[in-house]
Amino acid sequence: MDERKRRILQAIVEDYVLTAEPVGSRTIARKYGLGVSAATIRNEMADLEEMGYVEQPHASAGRIPSDRGYRFYVDELMEVKPLPPWVVERVQELCEGRVRAMEAVLQQVARLLSEVTNSLAILVGPQAxxxxxxxxxxxxxxxxxxxxxxxxxxxxxxxxxxxxxxxxxxxxxxxxxxxxxxxxxxxxxxxxxxxxxxxxxxxxxxxxxxxxxxxxxxxxxxxEQVPDRMYLVGLSTLLSQPEFHDRERLRAVISVLEQEVLAKYLLMVSTEREQEAGVTVSIGRENPLGEVRDLSLVFTPYRVGVSRGRLAVVGPKRMDYGRVVGAVADFERLLSDLLGRWALV
Amino acid sequence: MDERKRRILQAIVEDYVLTAEPVGSRTIARKYGLGVSAATIRNEMADLEEMGYVEQPHASAGRIPSDRGYRFYVDELMEVKPLPPWVVERVQELCEGRVRAMEAVLQQVARLLSEVTNSLAILVGPQAxxxxxxxxxxxxxxxxxxxxxxxxxxxxxxxxxxxxxxxxxxxxxxxxxxxxxxxxxxxxxxxxxxxxxxxxxxxxxxxxxxxxxxxxxxxxxxxEQVPDRMYLVGLSTLLSQPEFHDRERLRAVISVLEQEVLAKYLLMVSTEREQEAGVTVSIGRENPLGEVRDLSLVFTPYRVGVSRGRLAVVGPKRMDYGRVVGAVADFERLLSDLLGRWALV
DNA sequence: TTTTAGCACTCCGCCCGTGGGAGTGCTAAG
DNA sequence: CTTAGCACTCCCACGGGCGGAGTGCTAAAA
Incomplete structure (x- = not known):
């Protein structure tokens, strides 16, 4: 996996994330100036396909990243983007404002996270x-x-x-x-x-x-397995993604989310890897949503006093991982820092 | 509006509810033996159209009920169907069982209501x-x-x-x-x-x-306008209805439901007509869901001690009104009778 | 050995014309 | 007032043709 292949894979992922269409050698040569011709890129792409990082939806189309390709991208290529400052400020306001109940805060924070990632945000408070x-x-x-x-x-x-x-x-x-x-x-x-x-x-x-x-x-x-409240915001945003063109897939997603299987998983994962705090990304079939293999899940626990809440973003596999992972990481840090006030000293 | 017209309108509504396809004169003559020929029915249908009870999706298709047609059906024609006994028993079990919190009960009741109506069920507890x-x-x-x-x-x-x-x-x-x-x-x-x-x-x-x-x-x-919790069950069921074929409409529905506009409306309606308990049906544009004109809402308050909760079913306009209204009415009665135990004497 | 240009080929998606079917309105007869 | 017959309308599913995008391969250039 030389440098050029890495850059090509990166280009494929990023362009596909942007356009939702298979990306061809031409496009890469033009939009992502690597200083080589389309033909060269074609050769490299053939290699990448053989290695399992990209695949072709049908014989003569461009390439799209495979789960493995996304995985490589997340692990090695993506650039984690920090939250824009106005969002940080907004979260601080929310957490520090005069609010009676933690619940109201979590609700709003979930909404914000959903907006900033353009995906479904899930927030659960600390488990009893x-x-x-x-x-x-x-x-x-x-x-x-x-x-x-x-x-x-x-x-x-x-x-x-x-x-x-x-x-x-x-x-x-x-x-x-x-x-x-x-x-x-x-x-x-x-x-x-x-x-x-x-x-x-x-x-x-x-x-x-x-x-x-x-x-x-x-x-x-x-x-009680599942915490009192689970805030799930942004379903409609998620549905506007082109991957949900066909209705069966869509129904599957919704019914999975409707059952609170998901929340349970969130807890499971985090007890499993009890120690390691930090952001976990599950891509496509890696994720635990059963048959739904077109979604990715970016997850992290956060601290509130001595216990922990959970925080996740669910989006299409084709999501802007850099931005989402950055957002989740930043939200985690903010919440862990700011929610301490709810803990009785 | 003579007897024959009524029966034809009834046939149109019921067949359309069943098949989701415009219903023609032939079908009525065959399936709903009125003892007259298709031609006669055609004449009657033309009349019904003139009166505004049915409409044609396009020039040479069958008829579908208009909002007004549904309204007439609900007010005059439909036969309210009681809940099957096993559901009644189940609700009784739920309400009388050893459960700590009213919330858990309401949650389950909502699920049951959704299942039995094959629609989205919304239940809100008493308002503070x-x-x-x-x-x-x-x-x-x-x-x-x-x-x-x-x-x-x-x-x-x-x-x-x-x-x-x-x-x-x-x-x-x-x-x-x-x-x-x-x-x-x-x-x-x-x-x-x-x-x-x-x-x-x-x-x-x-x-x-x-x-x-x-x-x-x-x-x-x-x-607090909206009660603590609002139980909203059956979204995926609702989405499986053929009316949500096109995605824009679907998105509209989901985003309406996601904002809790709906809950607010439920409260509004019931304070407006404060006195009259009983089931209210809002059909199509009558309903308060903004731009969403393909849904109907069947609503009723129920008593818990001296305060009231709210209970609703949201389904496509093309719903089995008899069954849904029956179910909502029966649930209301059951809950009002059985939830008294939560009130401190 | 690697890169590049050229070329033939493949496959998808779209447009468009066509035919069948369902249902209507009208007319004239019962 | 009802009914049978008929011409007409409109939708929709089907299928062929075509353009475009992209590929793999080959042969020449670096």
Whole structure:
């Protein structure tokens, strides 16, 4: 793979990304002055095809990159483009502005990411199981009911209604809350349930009924695979791409996105390669969207306090990888830096 | 509009709904035995066209119903079909099962509604502003922060972080909570903010800073136009309809649905005709989806305690109105009956 | 040995004309 | 008022022809 081949492959990818049409030797010779003639480029292209980096949609057409070609481009050739400054500023404003809920911020950030990449943006907040437990409170409401309020490092973790015996005093409720808070504070939410059991046997045997309900709520919350909310913005942009000319393909994409399989994958991937933060690019069949082989996915986790959210862009294989990877990387950095404020110190 | 015309119009609508193709006089004579010949039907169809109930896509094709034709069909001709029993049972299971959060139930119900109508189903929970306030609690978390937990008749209304002076004791927080709860209980959430102001002047002047934050959170919550979550299921089903053959139309639909214009409309409609519960059908240009004139919307509010949620099905104009209206009506009844359990007594 | 020009060939996509089919409106008879 | 017959209209699917873009190959030039 000499320098010239690299530059030709680069030209093919970039021109194809731009035009969505197979690119021929002529075009390359003209638009991307390599100082050689079209004939030479034809020879090189034949080589590239043999090596599996490009392919021909049909016998006498130009070349388009293969998955392998894109992969090489992403790994070796592309130039990561930073986010334009106005976007950076906008994200900062969003994160620092007076907003009550993290959710509203994430929603807007997702919209921005979608606009700037011209693709589908997916943002998920931190997963409950990964948060750190802080406190628990049973607030009496009505005669024999209490609202369980569980707080984690990122704010409200979970709430739910609990039936309590009518003769239980507010003071007793408060006592239960305090014991549980003391016992559980600082644990990862995933680890709660075991600990709760021990606690239960010891100090709070009298309130078994209440405890069981609390336990149920917390366990359910920790088990939740997919985060509370998943912000998915830009479907219509994605659909305007020419690759979705035929409707069957399109339906496939939509129904994949509609099932939340995707979110699950996002989490999976990131637990798999737990350690390595950083942007991952899955191209075509590499990606996990089942039969949909025309999409690429650019993915990264981001930090919020001690837990992590996930951030992804889904676009056609034929996307501007330099720009998208740059955008995703920059968004990750921005969010990791700026969302710290949501973590309770 | 004599009986025969009615039956012919009915045949046209029902056949068109079935086949998505313009229906000719022949077809009607053969498939919907009216005891007259095709020629007669041709004459009647010419009349119907003059009256504006049907139209011809081009000079020598069959007829398709006009918006007005559909309207007449819905108002006078269609037979409302009840939900199949297994669906009813399924909804009952869902609503009565041991589930923690109303949200999970609504999500599933939306999916079911989508499946049974083969269209896009939209379900929104009760709007915050319509709920009845019950209690408020400030739970201390960390050194100078408290979590505001506001509870309404349907459970958790809102939560948010509040900065408190470091020297404020838990007892004082509790005091504030109690005063506020006492003052606000029983009010509609929309009415809170005014009352809070009076309360503030009187008893709690010392805690102005805290109160302001509480106020801000509650007001924001009451102002929220669109309910917390909107469940939108079945987009891919909708897209498989033949009317979305051409992509521009399709994009239009998706981008309309993506912006939450729709949800806002749902609320608007229902505040407009505040009193009349019951199913509303908007056909084609009657519907509020802007430029999208090929969709119809079947809509109804449903009760949850004293507030209301909204329920809708979006499908092509060419939908089986009898079935969809039946389904929406039945779902409304089921939900209104079964979701009462979420209301705090 | 590598590069280049020339050339014949291939294949796609488009245009266009044509024929069949479906459905209509009209007319005249029952 | 209904019906049969008929001429007419319009859509659409089919197929041939053609232009264009791009290739691979060969032979000559660097």
């Amino acid at each position: 199981g990964e948060m750190v437990f802080r406190s628990l409170d049973l607030v009496p409401v009505g005669p024999s009911r209490a609202l369980l309020v569980a707080v984690a490092d990122l704010g409200l973790l979970e709430s739910g209604m609990v039936e309590v015996p009518a003769d239980l005093t507010p003071a007793e409720l408060h006592y239960i809350s305090q014991v549980l808070t003391r016992g559980l504070r600082g644990l990862s939410v995933q680890a709660l349930s075991h600990t709760i059991l021990r606690e239960l046997q010891a100090e709070l045997a009298r309130y078994r009924q209440v405890l069981e309900q609390v336990l149920e709520i917390l366990v359910a919350s920790a088990r | 502003g319509e709920m009845v306030f019950r209690s408020l609690d400030l739970v201390p978390v960390g050194p100078s922060r408290a979590l505001l937990v506001a509870v309404a008749d349907l459970g958790l209304l809102e939560s948010g972080m509040v900065e408190v002076p470091a020297d404020l004791t838990p007892a004082e927080l509790h005091y504030i909570s109690q005063v506020l709860t006492r003052g606000l209980r029983g009010l509609s959430v929309q009415a809170l903010s005014h009352t809070i102001l009076r309360e503030l002047q009187a008893e709690l002047a010392r805690y102005r800073q805290v109160l302001e934050q509480v106020l801000e959170i509650l007001v924001a919550s009451a102002r």
